[in-house]
Amino acid sequence: MRKNTIITLTIIILIIFLVIYIKTRNPAEVNQELAKCIGENSILYSQIGCIHCEKQKELFGESVQFLNIYECNNNWTYCDEKGITGTPTWIINEKKYIGVQDIKTLKDLTGC
Numbered sequence: 001m002r003k004n005t006i007i008t009l010t011i012i013i014l015i016i017f018l019v020i021y022i023k024t025r026n027p028a029e030v031n032q033e034l035a036k037c038i039g040e041n042s043i044l045y046s047q048i049g050c051i052h053c054e055k056q057k058e059l060f061g062e063s064v065q066f067l068n069i070y071e072c073n074n075n076w077t078y079c080d081e082k083g084i085t086g087t088p089t090w091i092i093n094e095k096k097y098i099g100v101q102d103i104k105t106l107k108d109l110t111g112c
Helices: 002-024 032-040 051-058 061-066 076-081 103-110
Strands: 043-046 069-071 089-092 095-098
Touching: 032 061, 032 103, 043 051, 051 061, 089 103
Parallel strands: 043 069
Antiparallel strands: 043 089, 089 095
């Protein structure tokens, strides 16, 4: 009976680790067409050294190059004038969305 308990606990622990791995791994890279569409219909205000900004960009993989990104480090006055109080901030259809946004949300908000 003790052997069965150990095997059952081991299986449960392995399943837990598998679920955590699946939930935290990087999703498949966003295709270029979708990234271009999101980039054409939004502005991402970011700053160098912001871990949340880096996480946001990582969601796009190599397709990040197609986004319309403004780095606030270069001109905080401009970002202040635009009402940017934190990064990352997305401007989509003249509305602000603060924080990391998932790809589905960005796709829905931009109509891509």
